[in-house]
Structures are given as structure tokens and as C-alpha cells.
Amino acid sequence: xxxxxxxxxxxxELDPLGMNMGEVSFAGIKxxxxxxxxxxxxxxxxxxxxxxxxxxxxxxEEAQQVFQYLAEMDExxxxxxxxxxxxxAPGADS
Amino acid sequence: MKYVDEYRGSxxxxxxxxxxxxxxxxxxxxxxxxxxxxxxxxxxxxxxxLPDEVTMIHxxxxxxxxxxxxxxxxxxxxARRPEVIFTSFGDMLRxxxxxxxxxxxxxxxxxxxxxxxxxxxxxxxxxxxxxQVVFFAVGFETTAPANAMAVWQAAQEKLDNFSILTSxxxxxxxxxxxxxxxxxxxxxxxxxGHVCTVMGYWEYExxxxxxxxxxxxxxxxxxxxxxxxxxxxxxxxxGRSGVVNQYSRSVEREGNLPAxxxxxxxxxxCDRKWRGIGEIPDSGYKLRDELAGYDAELRFDVGELVAxxxxxxxxxEILRGLKKPHECAAFGVRCTPEKPLGAPMVSSExxxxxxxxxxxxxxxx
Ligand code: SF4
Numbered sequence: 001x002x003x004x005x006x007x008x009x010x011x012x013e014l015d016p017l018g019m020n021m022g023e024v025s026f027a028g029i030k031x032x033x034x035x036x037x038x039x040x041x042x043x044x045x046x047x048x049x050x051x052x053x054x055x056x057x058x059x060x061e062e063a064q065q066v067f068q069y070l071a072e073m074d075e076x077x078x079x080x081x082x083x084x085x086x087x088x089a090p091g092a093d094s
Numbered sequence: 095m096k097y098v099d100e101y102r103g104s105x106x107x108x109x110x111x112x113x114x115x116x117x118x119x120x121x122x123x124x125x126x127x128x129x130x131x132x133x134x135x136x137x138x139x140x141x142x143x144l145p146d147e148v149t150m151i152h153x154x155x156x157x158x159x160x161x162x163x164x165x166x167x168x169x170x171x172x173a174r175r176p177e178v179i180f181t182s183f184g185d186m187l188r189x190x191x192x193x194x195x196x197x198x199x200x201x202x203x204x205x206x207x208x209x210x211x212x213x214x215x216x217x218x219x220x221x222x223x224x225x226q227v228v229f230f231a232v233g234f235e236t237t238a239p240a241n242a243m244a245v246w247q248a249a250q251e252k253l254d255n256f257s258i259l260t261s262x263x264x265x266x267x268x269x270x271x272x273x274x275x276x277x278x279x280x281x282x283x284x285x286x287g288h289v290c291t292v293m294g295y296w297e298y299e300x301x302x303x304x305x306x307x308x309x310x311x312x313x314x315x316x317x318x319x320x321x322x323x324x325x326x327x328x329x330x331x332x333g334r335s336g337v338v339n340q341y342s343r344s345v346e347r348e349g350n351l352p353a354x355x356x357x358x359x360x361x362x363x364c365d366r367k368w369r370g371i372g373e374i375p376d377s378g379y380k381l382r383d384e385l386a387g388y389d390a391e392l393r394f395d396v397g398e399l400v401a402x403x404x405x406x407x408x409x410x411e412i413l414r415g416l417k418k419p420h421e422c423a424a425f426g427v428r429c430t431p432e433k434p435l436g437a438p439m440v441s442s443e444x445x446x447x448x449x450x451x452x453x454x455x456x457x458x459x
Binding site for chain 1: 096101185213232247250251287289342443
């Protein structure tokens with residue numbers, strides 16, 4: 001129900017009530033989306049769309065956060081993926 | 095970045111699982127609030143990737159599941175009226191009321207239509223001035239701004255043949271109710287990312303403080319869920335409470351201010367009954383008095399309805415995390431997605447349907 005789907009804003013226009021409406025592309029499928037709640041969104045931006053409304057503009061920099069996190073942990077050598085069938089050596093964790 | 099596939103990588107998922115395994119030293123119970131998160135978690139098998147110490151409890155975050163039976167019966171009564179075009183999101187159509195569902199009303203000649211957006215319902219009202227268009231406005235804070243906009247537009251245009259049947263629920267009061275229950279087992283929350291996209295997360299700060307628990311605002315893709323679980327467990331292991339934002343690509347502390355502004359113009363907070371949980375104070379929205387003319391419950395008098403829940407259904411215990419779906423005697427036997435006895439089996443975001451759909455009924459656990 002609360003699903004939000006990211007899509008890219010292709011065009012923006014004002015509707016008769018003076019509201020921002022836009023065309024948003026979801027992996028090539030275009031839909032009409034109300035942009036009244038994301039007045040900062042510009043053509044080319046990605047937005048999260050829920051029931052025909054953009055509810056946020058996706059922050060490009062923050063979007064990297066998950067991967068940065070993993071990279072940092074990787075650098076600290078904290079992430080060794082145990083190989084299947086191979087038990088971690090006793091005490092290796094502590 | 096396309097913001098979808100990148101967050102589904104299995105190598106990254108394994109890295110998170112390894113990190114969580116290193117982190118966890120004792121048993122913890124986490125709750126993911128949102129049904130969309132439950133669905134992804136069971137589909138991707140994330141709850142099974144986590145170490146045995148970590149128990150995921152599936153929260154009440156499925157608006158379809160918590161909509162009271164009486165309200166569904168009311169929807170059915172309104173949808174049967176000949177002058178009405180009854181509109182709803184697809185997932186409400188198959189929810190059983192006491193005796194039937196909206197799809198059955200449609201097959202008996204009722205004009206029931208599925209819409210993608212509440213604005214589509216407003217458009218139907220514009221095009222059918224001689225009919226009454228009713229929209230079944232269910233949902234959490236994520237959906238409320240869309241429904242508010244539908245009413246606002248109807249009011250601007252003085253469309254007097256449009257109304258909504260409101261069943262809006264709010265997440266923080268439900269979290270408070272879960273934490274305050276004497277049998278509560280939840281030690282940390284993964285809060286629903288899109289609810290926070292709209293409302294922000296400042297409301298969760300006093301909640302985390304009062305109950306001394308960590309709350310991590312979490313997104314919806316598999317890596318978001320693993321990252322959210324990692325951050326919650328990290329806080330638990332370190333004995334920290336407070337709010338952390340995992341879903342920062344979409345959520346800011348203040349939330350979406352233009353959306354909140356319209357919400358305040360259209361709705362006010364009220365007590366609401368949650369199916370399976372009961373009444374929770376200040377846990378819902380109703381239309382403001384000035385807009386009561388758009389309230390379908392007032393427009394169509396359907397009389398007093400007494401709802402009859404299936405005595406076999408233990409949805410209440412499931413929604414509070416006391417039992418898992420496969421612990422219900424009816425699960426997969428008398429209750430299946432084709433013939434659901436209770437709402438958590440109807441919506442694909444309900445815990446029972448998610449367990450059924452991904453084969454959890456075949457595994458004795
Ligand atoms: S399996 Fe069916 S009857 Fe049992 S709790 Fe879930 S919805 Fe209710």
C-alpha cells in the first residue's frame with residue numbers, strides 16, 4: 001500500500017487548478033503524476049511516486065549511502081563473506 | 095542510478111548478513127512496521143538470512159489489513175446503491191466483509207471501479223455529474239496527501255457528487271500502543287520509510303526517548319532492509335536509543351512540508367479502531383468539519399452495521415507480533431489467498447499472504 005516507485009521526471013506543466021503536473025517515466029513506461037508536493041523537482045530528477053503523487057525528490061548523494069557504508073566496512077576488513085560449507089574457525093570472531 | 099536494481103544486489107546482501115553476524119551477541123526482537131517491507135522481507139528470505147538470535151516481528155503496517163470489518167461492510171452497502179460509482183485501490187476489492195466483498199458486489203451489478211490514484215476518482219465525478227462517486231480512502235500517512243488533494247480539488251470545483259469513505263490510520267500512535275502493551279516483545283523498530291517521507295521523523299524522537307529504544311527509518315528494497323536491521327541491531331548492542339535515518343535518499347527530518355500543509359487543511363486527527371488491535375486514541379484522520387459534506391458516511395445513511403469476524407482468525411495476535419501466520423490453525427488449510435478468512439491473507443502485504451505466497455506453509459518450523 002505504501003509502495004513508492006522511483007521514476008524520472010520527463011516534463012512539467014501547470015494544470016487548470018495551477019498545480020504542477022508532470023510526466024514521469026518508470027523504466028520507459030510514462031505516467032501522469034501530480035508534482036504539487038515536490039515543487040523543487042525539475043525535469044531529469046528522480047522522484048518517488050505513490051498513487052499518482054510524487055512524495056519526494058530522490059537525493060542522489062544520499063542514494064549512495066548504503067554502498068558507501070559497505071565500502072567503508074570493506075576497507076576496515078570487516079566483511080569477509082564466509083564461503084559455503086566452510087565453518088568459520090572457532091574463536092575467529094572474537 | 096535508477097534507484098531500484100542497485101538495492102537488490104545479492105553480493106551486497108551477503109556482506110550485510112556477514113556484518114550482522116559479527117555484530118550480534120544475544121537475542122533481539124525487531125519489528126518492521128510496514129506491510130510492503132514484510133512482503134519484501136519474506137520474498138527475499140531476509141528473515142532467514144539473519145542469525146538465529148534475530149527475530150523479525152511483522153508489524154501492523156498494512157492499511158488494508160487494519161481497516162475495520164464494519165467499515166468494509168459500510169463500503170459494501172454504499173457500493174450496492176444504484177446511484178453510486180464506488181472507487182477503490184485494487185487491494186481493497188477482495189477484502190472480505192462480514193458476508194461478501196466488493197468484487198462480488200460488482201459481479202451482482204454494483205458499479206465498482208478500481209482506480210490507480212484518487213485523482214482518477216475525482217475525474218470520474220467530473221465526467222458523471224448525474225452519479226455519486228465515492229472513493230474508499232484507506233491508507234497511512236503516505237497515502238493521506240493524495241486523498242487530501244482529491245477532496246481539496248473537489249471542494250475547489252464544488253463537485254457535490256464526490257465523497258470519500260475514510261479509514262486513515264497513523265503510525266506513531268500504533269507504535270506507542272505496541273510498546274505500551276504489557277506483552278510487548280519489540281525491542282527495536284524499523285520505521286516505514288514512505289510514511290516518514292511525508293511526515294518526517296521528528297515525531298519518533300520522543301517515542302524512542304520515552305521507551306528507550308532505537309527506531310531506524312528504513313527503505314523498501316532488500317539492501318535497505320538489511321541496512322536498517324544492521325543499524326537497529328548496532329544501536330541495541332551498544333545500548334543506544336534514538337532515531338536513525340537509513341532512508342535518507344527520500345526522507346528528511348521535517349518530512350514533506352507542502353504535503354503536511356494540505357493534510358492539515360483537509361484532515362484532523364481522531365480516534366480510530368484498528369482491525370485486530372482495537373481502538374487506538376488519536377490514531378487516524380477524519381475530514382475537518384468544514385469538509386464534512388465530502389464524508390460518504392454522512393452522505394449515505396447505511397444504518398448500524400454489526401460485523402462478524404471469523405472466530406478462527408488470529409489476526410490480532412499476528413498484527414501484534416505475538417504469533418506467526420503458520421501458527422494459526424486455519425493457515426493454508428481453511429484460509430488461503432483464494433478463500434481468505436481474515437484480512438492479513440487478502441492483501442499481498444499482509445503477513446499471512448506473504449508467508450503463504452512464498453511457501454512458508456510448506457515448511458514446518
Ligand atoms: S491465516 Fe487466515 S485465519 Fe489465520 S490469522 Fe491469518 S488471515 Fe486469520
